[in-house]
Amino acid sequence: xxxxxxxxxxxxxxxxxxxxxxxxxxxxxxxxxxxxxxxxxxxxxxxxxxxxxxxxxxxxxxxxxxxxxxxxxxxxxxxxxxxxxxxxxxxxxxxxxxxxxxxxxxxxxxxxxxxxxxxxxxxxxxxxxxxxxxxxxxxxxxxxxxxxxxxxxxxxxxxxxxxxxxxxxxxxxxxxxxxxxxxxxxxxxxxxxxxxxxxxxxxxxxxxxxxxxxxxxxxxxxxxxxxxxxxxxxxxxxxxxxxxxxxxxxxxxxxxxxxxxxxxxxxxxxxxxxxxxxxxxxxxxxxxxxxxxxxxxxxxxxxxxxxxxxxxxxxxxxxxxxxxxxxxxxxxxxxxxxxxxxxxxxxxxxxxxxxxxxxxxxxxxxxxxxxxxxxxxxxxxxxxxxxxxxxxxxxxxxxxxxxxxxxxxxxxxxxxx
Amino acid sequence: xxxxxxxxxxxxxxxxxxxxxxxxxxxxxxxxxxxxxxxxxxxxxxxxxxxxxxxxxxxxxxxxxxxxxxxxxxxxxxxxxxxxxxxxxxxxxxxxxxxxxxxxxxxxxxxxxxxxxxxxxxxxxxxxxxxxxxxxxxxxxxxxxxxxxxxxxxxxxxxxxxxxxxxxxxxxxxxxxxxxxxxxxxxxxxxxxxxxxxxxxxxxxxxxxxxxxxxxxxxxxxxxxxxxxxxxxxxxxxxxxxxxxxxxxxxxxxxxxxxxxxxxxxxxxxxxxxxxxxxxxxxxxxxxxxxxxxxxxxxxxxxxxxxxxxxxxxxxxxxxxxxxxxxxxxxxxxxxxxxxxxxxxxxxxxxxxxxxxxxxxxxxxxxxxxxxxxxxxxxxxxxxxxxxxxxxxxxxxxxxxxxxxxxxxxxxxxxxx
Numbered sequence: 001x002x003x004x005x006x007x008x009x010x011x012x013x014x015x016x017x018x019x020x021x022x023x024x025x026x027x028x029x030x031x032x033x034x035x036x037x038x039x040x041x042x043x044x045x046x047x048x049x050x051x052x053x054x055x056x057x058x059x060x061x062x063x064x065x066x067x068x069x070x071x072x073x074x075x076x077x078x079x080x081x082x083x084x085x086x087x088x089x090x091x092x093x094x095x096x097x098x099x100x101x102x103x104x105x106x107x108x109x110x111x112x113x114x115x116x117x118x119x120x121x122x123x124x125x126x127x128x129x130x131x132x133x134x135x136x137x138x139x140x141x142x143x144x145x146x147x148x149x150x151x152x153x154x155x156x157x158x159x160x161x162x163x164x165x166x167x168x169x170x171x172x173x174x175x176x177x178x179x180x181x182x183x184x185x186x187x188x189x190x191x192x193x194x195x196x197x198x199x200x201x202x203x204x205x206x207x208x209x210x211x212x213x214x215x216x217x218x219x220x221x222x223x224x225x226x227x228x229x230x231x232x233x234x235x236x237x238x239x240x241x242x243x244x245x246x247x248x249x250x251x252x253x254x255x256x257x258x259x260x261x262x263x264x265x266x267x268x269x270x271x272x273x274x275x276x277x278x279x280x281x282x283x284x285x286x287x288x289x290x291x292x293x294x295x296x297x298x299x300x301x302x303x304x305x306x307x308x309x310x311x312x313x314x315x316x317x318x319x320x321x322x323x324x325x326x327x328x329x330x331x332x333x334x335x336x337x338x339x340x341x342x343x344x345x346x347x348x349x350x351x352x353x354x355x356x357x358x359x360x361x362x363x364x365x366x367x368x369x370x371x372x373x374x375x376x377x378x379x380x381x382x383x384x385x386x387x388x389x390x391x392x393x394x395x396x397x398x399x400x401x402x403x404x405x406x407x408x409x410x411x412x413x414x415x416x417x
Numbered sequence: 418x419x420x421x422x423x424x425x426x427x428x429x430x431x432x433x434x435x436x437x438x439x440x441x442x443x444x445x446x447x448x449x450x451x452x453x454x455x456x457x458x459x460x461x462x463x464x465x466x467x468x469x470x471x472x473x474x475x476x477x478x479x480x481x482x483x484x485x486x487x488x489x490x491x492x493x494x495x496x497x498x499x500x501x502x503x504x505x506x507x508x509x510x511x512x513x514x515x516x517x518x519x520x521x522x523x524x525x526x527x528x529x530x531x532x533x534x535x536x537x538x539x540x541x542x543x544x545x546x547x548x549x550x551x552x553x554x555x556x557x558x559x560x561x562x563x564x565x566x567x568x569x570x571x572x573x574x575x576x577x578x579x580x581x582x583x584x585x586x587x588x589x590x591x592x593x594x595x596x597x598x599x600x601x602x603x604x605x606x607x608x609x610x611x612x613x614x615x616x617x618x619x620x621x622x623x624x625x626x627x628x629x630x631x632x633x634x635x636x637x638x639x640x641x642x643x644x645x646x647x648x649x650x651x652x653x654x655x656x657x658x659x660x661x662x663x664x665x666x667x668x669x670x671x672x673x674x675x676x677x678x679x680x681x682x683x684x685x686x687x688x689x690x691x692x693x694x695x696x697x698x699x700x701x702x703x704x705x706x707x708x709x710x711x712x713x714x715x716x717x718x719x720x721x722x723x724x725x726x727x728x729x730x731x732x733x734x735x736x737x738x739x740x741x742x743x744x745x746x747x748x749x750x751x752x753x754x755x756x757x758x759x760x761x762x763x764x765x766x767x768x769x770x771x772x773x774x775x776x777x778x779x780x781x782x783x784x785x786x787x788x789x790x791x792x793x794x795x796x797x798x799x800x801x802x803x804x805x806x807x808x809x810x811x812x813x814x815x816x817x818x819x820x821x822x823x824x825x826x827x828x829x830x831x832x833x834x
Binding site (some may be wrong): 007012013014015016017018019020022023024025026027028030035036037038039040041042043048051052055059191192195211212213214216222277279281282283284285286287288290291292294295296297300301302303304305306307308310311314315344345358359360392393396 | 440459704
């Protein structure tokens with residue numbers, strides 16, 4: 001059952017708009033065990049649409065096409081389909097009735113000739129009802145390939161896909177396979193390291209696939225299991241997750257769509273501890289990630305973005321002599337910042353970062369990317385030095401994430417390294 | 418000059434990730450007058466990659482492919498290309514040297530065998546240098562079709578496109594019809610308002626097009642002029658920009674890729690004034706936007722993320738009675754915060770925000786989205802009330818942007834309304 005998706009539109013081929021339809025249709029089909037083989041995008045050009053259709057039909061049993069069915073002159077899909085399949089364009093009475101009904105309901109002021117265009121369809125086609133717009137979709141069979149044509153507007157296309165196209169495909173699906181997904185979110189190691197550590201967990205021949213997707217600075221490990229029943233698919237996933245936790249558990253900060261900040265927020269809530277932050281190079285980024293969580297005022301007391309040395313002294317009580325002796329980017333100052341904000345905010349935990357985000361300010365001893373992160377709690381204060389790569393924003397993001405991850409481990413009763 | 422784009426990756430064909438590369442490459446090429454004919458996406462499947470390449474090569478002079486060059490086992494592009502073009506896979510010494518150099522620089526712990534994979538390329542290929550990652554790109558010519566292969570990670574792919582692929586294409590561009598772009602960045606009004614205010618400025622029949630692209634909470638107005646010479650195209654653009662400034666000038670915060678924070682930073686530098694921030698509902702977002710600018714320590718002294726009422730009192734000197742009488746989200750408290758941070762940080766300007774970001778904490782009098790923004794300078798203190806829509810993050814972003822835009826207008830000697 002070979003399925004291809006064709007997206008049609010000048011706005012897509014020019015890059016003015018990112019095509020989300022192809023991906024959305026793919027993932028909806030995949031949830032039902034239907035795999036899409038290729039996505040093709042062409043502009044509103046008759047020649048290009050015809051050429052795409054005739055190539056795709058050679059390799060596909062089903063073509064799901066979106067776009068180019070609108071009432072205006074640059075919408076050429078219907079015309080191209082008629083030519084590509086050797087059909088005449090005729091007034092389709094069902095389509096005409098639909099256009100009239102929808103125009104009235106949508107209160108449009110589209111002139112009559114334009115509406116007539118939307119009632120003209122290739123001969124020998126079946127209408128795909130469009131519950132939300134004027135453009136009818138249609139389907140036809142040509143050279144043993146089923147072709148579906150729908151408008152490109154997602155809010156019109158999706159109901160048509162779900163109500164008409166998907167049921168049509170599922171009826172013809174040779175064998176119903178269940179596909180289930182689960183994912184783990186990982187921070188710390190690099191993609192290639194994770195890949196190596198997880199060798200052998202995926203078993204594609206057994207319907208269990210693994211994918212690693214990097215989304216800086218974290219990555220998502222997705223497991224996909226295919227089986228005859230949901231129970232079997234879920235059991236495969238459970239086994240894969242358990243093995244993954246055994247190998248790289250300490251790097252896994254959450255499952256599903258839970259962000260690192262959300263995980264930290266949950267742990268803070270559970271522990272009943274309060275937090276205060278002192279940020280230098282991250283300039284408020286950690287505070288911002290924490291306060292993005294609804295209800296964070298429950299555990300987050302305050303943040304001090306102590307950019308200047310004076311602010312570090314005045315707000316956090318870092319001694320001027322310490323800054324003079326060791327520099328603002330130093331283990332000593334980081335520790336004093338963490339203890340200082342914990343003390344002055346009267347929080348359970350003080351978390352502080354200071355570093356050289358660049359592009360300027362680096363030295364041989366402390367090059368750009370050098371960062372100190374310090375965590376002060378009732379049971380002690382731990383400070384570590386890091387060296388992050390990349391540009392200013394990369395360093396800031398890596399610092400913020402490393403600080404949050406460190407807090408996560410502390411709250412899980414793993415003391416910082 | 419027929420150009421096709423091929424995106425390779427299971428995460429794309431399954432819809433797990435939306436492919437943005439195809440659109441980005443298209444729009445970059447279009448800026449140089451090069452039109453892309455089709456986008457094709459296939460998964461990490463050797464058969465599908467080979468089939469896509471051989472179909473595209475029949476209709477294209479150039480194929481720009483991205484994805485599947487990583488070090489892991491599921492990256493199959495190189496292998497597929499070798500088979501599709503009848504080449505052997507050999508160790509490419511240039512690629513090997515690059516992988517070694519980059520691995521050392523990126524401080525990875527990738528084991529040797531994985532890296533070796535990235536040094537294996539089809540014979541008779543030319544390397545496309547990758548300044549930011551380990552995976553070399555490569556190009557080759559097969560059946561009169563130039564094929565380029567680059568990694569899928571946009572931050573690696575884009576420099577390779579701009580530095581290697583684009584110049585190669587431009588050298589071979591047959592007729593240089595010049596296409597020039599300029600854009601204005603706008604914050605404040607809605608898309609439909611802007612569209613109405615700018616009626617008649619675009620003249621498509623004269624080769625001058627206008628597009629509005631909303632990127633919450635701002636929008637970008639792009640003008641595209643096509644002409645036989647650069648001078649003529651630029652003159653058209655200059656005319657369109659002048660007319661636009663006349664109509665909506667006060668909402669235009671920058672041209673090109675200059676962010677609002679960058680614009681504010683430039684104005685602060687030029688004025689010689691220093692800034693300190695007091696944030697409640699934005700939780701550090703404004704500080705973070707400002708400190709994203711390299712060299713911001715020149716004018717940014719500090720930020721206080723005073724989330725708790727205690728912090729507002731202690732850090733900013735907001736009287737407890739004032740909070741009791743008016744609430745933490747009030748005009749009085751916002752003004753006291755701005756004056757307080759300006760005073761205690763000894764900055765020229767104090768900027769403060771306090772509001773109800775939601776989802777909880779709203780009241781009839783002050784519903785979710787109610788925000789007070791206050792600016793204190795040597796010449797006075799101005800406070801305004803706003804009501805923003807959307808979810809928690811929308812409210813926070815709108816607040817941060819409105820505060821920055823207010824600072825921009827203040828620095829331009831427009832006093833806040």
